[in-house]
Amino acid sequence: MKLHIRGGRLIDPASGTDKLADVFIAAGKIVGAGDTADGAPKGFKADTVLDATGCIVCPGLVDLSARLREPGFEYRATLESEMAAAAAGGVTRLACPPDTDPVLDEPGLVEMLTHRARLPGFAHVHPVGALTVQLAGEQLTEMAELAEAGCIAFGQANRAIVNTQVLLRAMQYAATFDFPIWLQAQDPFLVGKGVAHDGEVAARLGLAGIPDVAETIALATLLQLARETGVRLHLARISSAAGIEMITAARAAGIAVTCDVAVHYLHLCDYDIGFFNAHARLDPPLRAQRDRDALRAGLASGAINALCSDHTPVDDDGKQMPFGEAEIGATGLELLLPLTLKWAQEMQLPLPTALARITSDPARVLGIDAGRLAVGLPADICVFDPAAEFSVTRDNLKSQGKNTPFLGMALPGRVRYTLIDGYLAYDGSR
Amino acid sequence: MPTQLPDAGQLCSELAAQMRLRVDVASTALVGIHTGGVWVAERLHALLGLQTAPGTIDVSFYRDDYGQRGLHANTRTSHIPFEIEGAHIIIVDDVLYTGRTIRAAMNELFDYGRPAKIELAVLVDRGGRELPIAADFCAHSMSLPASQMLELERVADGALTFRLTEK
Amino acid sequence: MIALPNPQLNRHGELTHLLSIEGLSREMLLRILDTAAPFTEVAEREVKKVPLLRGKSVFNLFFENSTRTRTTFEIAAKRLSADVINLNINTSSANKGESLLDTTDNLAAMQADMFVVRHASSGAPHLIAQHLAATGQDHIHVINAGDGRHAHPTQGLLDMYTIRHYKRDFTQLTVAIVGDVLHSRVARSQIHALTTLGVPEVRVIAPKTLLPGGIERMGVRVFNSMHDGLRGVDVVMMLRLQNERMQGALLPSAQEYFKSYGLTQDKLALAKPDAIVMHPGPMNRGVEIESAVADGNQAVILPQVTFGIAVRMAVMAMLAGA
Numbered sequence: 001m002k003l004h005i006r007g008g009r010l011i012d013p014a015s016g017t018d019k020l021a022d023v024f025i026a027a028g029k030i031v032g033a034g035d036t037a038d039g040a041p042k043g044f045k046a047d048t049v050l051d052a053t054g055c056i057v058c059p060g061l062v063d064l065s066a067r068l069r070e071p072g073f074e075y076r077a078t079l080e081s082e083m084a085a086a087a088a089g090g091v092t093r094l095a096c097p098p099d100t101d102p103v104l105d106e107p108g109l110v111e112m113l114t115h116r117a118r119l120p121g122f123a124h125v126h127p128v129g130a131l132t133v134q135l136a137g138e139q140l141t142e143m144a145e146l147a148e149a150g151c152i153a154f155g156q157a158n159r160a161i162v163n164t165q166v167l168l169r170a171m172q173y174a175a176t177f178d179f180p181i182w183l184q185a186q187d188p189f190l191v192g193k194g195v196a197h198d199g200e201v202a203a204r205l206g207l208a209g210i211p212d213v214a215e216t217i218a219l220a221t222l223l224q225l226a227r228e229t230g231v232r233l234h235l236a237r238i239s240s241a242a243g244i245e246m247i248t249a250a251r252a253a254g255i256a257v258t259c260d261v262a263v264h265y266l267h268l269c270d271y272d273i274g275f276f277n278a279h280a281r282l283d284p285p286l287r288a289q290r291d292r293d294a295l296r297a298g299l300a301s302g303a304i305n306a307l308c309s310d311h312t313p314v315d316d317d318g319k320q321m322p323f324g325e326a327e328i329g330a331t332g333l334e335l336l337l338p339l340t341l342k343w344a345q346e347m348q349l350p351l352p353t354a355l356a357r358i359t360s361d362p363a364r365v366l367g368i369d370a371g372r373l374a375v376g377l378p379a380d381i382c383v384f385d386p387a388a389e390f391s392v393t394r395d396n397l398k399s400q401g402k403n404t405p406f407l408g409m410a411l412p413g414r415v416r417y418t419l420i421d422g423y424l425a426y427d428g429s430r
Numbered sequence: 431m432p433t434q435l436p437d438a439g440q441l442c443s444e445l446a447a448q449m450r451l452r453v454d455v456a457s458t459a460l461v462g463i464h465t466g467g468v469w470v471a472e473r474l475h476a477l478l479g480l481q482t483a484p485g486t487i488d489v490s491f492y493r494d495d496y497g498q499r500g501l502h503a504n505t506r507t508s509h510i511p512f513e514i515e516g517a518h519i520i521i522v523d524d525v526l527y528t529g530r531t532i533r534a535a536m537n538e539l540f541d542y543g544r545p546a547k548i549e550l551a552v553l554v555d556r557g558g559r560e561l562p563i564a565a566d567f568c569a570h571s572m573s574l575p576a577s578q579m580l581e582l583e584r585v586a587d588g589a590l591t592f593r594l595t596e597k
Numbered sequence: 598m599i600a601l602p603n604p605q606l607n608r609h610g611e612l613t614h615l616l617s618i619e620g621l622s623r624e625m626l627l628r629i630l631d632t633a634a635p636f637t638e639v640a641e642r643e644v645k646k647v648p649l650l651r652g653k654s655v656f657n658l659f660f661e662n663s664t665r666t667r668t669t670f671e672i673a674a675k676r677l678s679a680d681v682i683n684l685n686i687n688t689s690s691a692n693k694g695e696s697l698l699d700t701t702d703n704l705a706a707m708q709a710d711m712f713v714v715r716h717a718s719s720g721a722p723h724l725i726a727q728h729l730a731a732t733g734q735d736h737i738h739v740i741n742a743g744d745g746r747h748a749h750p751t752q753g754l755l756d757m758y759t760i761r762h763y764k765r766d767f768t769q770l771t772v773a774i775v776g777d778v779l780h781s782r783v784a785r786s787q788i789h790a791l792t793t794l795g796v797p798e799v800r801v802i803a804p805k806t807l808l809p810g811g812i813e814r815m816g817v818r819v820f821n822s823m824h825d826g827l828r829g830v831d832v833v834m835m836l837r838l839q840n841e842r843m844q845g846a847l848l849p850s851a852q853e854y855f856k857s858y859g860l861t862q863d864k865l866a867l868a869k870p871d872a873i874v875m876h877p878g879p880m881n882r883g884v885e886i887e888s889a890v891a892d893g894n895q896a897v898i899l900p901q902v903t904f905g906i907a908v909r910m911a912v913m914a915m916l917a918g919a
Contacts, residue, residue, distance in 0.1 A: 206785055491639075
């Protein structure tokens, strides 16, 4: 199938390209880019022309954390609905955490998932395998087998490994095979029964607090052990200003770590809990304004490597509970692009820099050659209209998870086309 | 042509004159309805030389328009410094109109106890009754359109005057 | 970033729910106190009733056990001539897995006019009020009788009524709140009420383990010592210490707590000679307060209970009339 994306502004953060250019696709790959005269390969005749006038043509988004809820949580979402959401959000590649039911700690389960996900129009899925059996923090999983089945890294989703000896051994083992480890820095004892950031908002609302030290203490342990073992460590969902400082200092001391932040933490803080809004019940908790400001700046400077959606579909029953009892999470795949654009506008960042954080930079964290546009590479492309608005309503969201603190808002940017391996996975032009 | 308003001070004296022969100085008790009725009751109490201190009641908790208009903004405390049970009470108010305030006042008094007799004394009866209630003592009758409110005011030196306003 | 209307007020700006002291203006708080005053007199009559809520049904939804609070709400509702239905949910449907909102809907279908809600989770009454609004049932009024650690607004109001009764002018006072502020919904409501009513110095006295992070931002001065904190105080508000606190590594023992933070006669002597002592009850004698003080002439703990009924009557009357 030959496609011609015509009239768009091509931005490829990896190569620094930012110019008006058409893109030509054949057999699922990019075969040319540039204006029609020099860009198209000789004799190229398109079957379909996609009109990208006024739009930006960029690499398909790479999302480091999206829960597809399969296997096990089909009442909250299914692969079909969430892949539709991904395509609608311009996401062509995603990593999913191991906290499915059953947990992704067996090669057979991973194979089943990757097999299920291998359909035209579905984003490329990179499962993160469980680091310990059942995520219980005691026994190591068969990491080599899991890697062979398709796991790109090993992690614990939101759960901590409390036993530091197990943590050390897990890192040593992973380092042996050069497997990356993705962990969220959170000390479960300091989290305790906390449900919100331990600050003035939690004090006023009478919500049990989770202090900053729950993140920084855990970070200290993880960073030191990373230095000891030489493992490739990726820190997921950094939430505090103090946390960024520690990571920056660790890098300066020569420890190679990467980290990400989720879109919610760039725009919201504990004030947004408002009158106990359960949509704001997230893990890690939304912290104070100064933490949000530090995260925004850290992502802009590159201290934080990548931005993800942390897509976690929750059904309505889970959110219609008092704040402390509500289920944690928010829908995010379709909000990744608009919230990135909003952040870029507010910070007055050049668009290529902002787009890098959701394309080439997360691809680098994944350790694969993706998130960029070049002749010969798979045609994983997102075409979006930066001037149009995305209205966040239950009807507009394709995900089965309709719960997000951004409900009712109009955000900048609307995806027009999403191509995955040259297949038109989403057509929003009608 | 503006309505001529009567002199409230003079009306008090006339009302007292009507009541003098029908009260027992030792035992008759006055109960004034906030706020205008309380002022009149104080004046009457002095003019008639009654021994029992006058009671005051605020009928806000007994009004029949609570469902439509909610709780009145300035509710005051009712205070009955004598035994209602078996008493001869004269309810005192400034203006008698629909009769609903008096109905509420009687309901409230019965929650204190069972009086032997209740009579009603008002400075002005402006007609427009909506309930079967009549004043036993009345100093002045006049007719006013429904769009107008007649209210008693007390000025700085304690003098009482009437005021007419458009609703 | 996300704009929200005040959930306690209706479209006309009238109070339609009482969920927290926070969000109520000084004028509104004073209006409630002023409305409560005439209700104190009702208790002194032969027929201790007024007909304001006649024909209305008040449902006491207590998801957390409390005979005292439930009883005072019941008395208040009955004195307003309302019909009262008591539901102790922890022994019935919630244990069978019925969600909070399903329970609410079932009871609303039984022609309830008012819910008095006590729940172990902060924000539960807010959730109920929002749900009632979202389902077109905003004629039902919600009173928060205590939610988790968040608020106990009627307690805060009756405490303010008590202070005004004995001290008149809020703007000249120094008030100290002593005890487990971290877990106390009463303390949070008291702090909001005191600061809103213009009390110039509100102090909290507690060990660090019993103070929430960011407490100063609520407008209080923090003291860790009774000797410093009680000096020159006009009002001492004691909080109850629950036994569970010893389990959570927050305190070593009740005896040690009493030694440092219990109100004894000589600690009370540090306050002004005419200082009043308050306690929301029930008291743990010998833990947070000495019997000599609890039974002494500076304690106004029993009047608090009487004022509590009048304040609750006032709140119910104001809400039902909105």
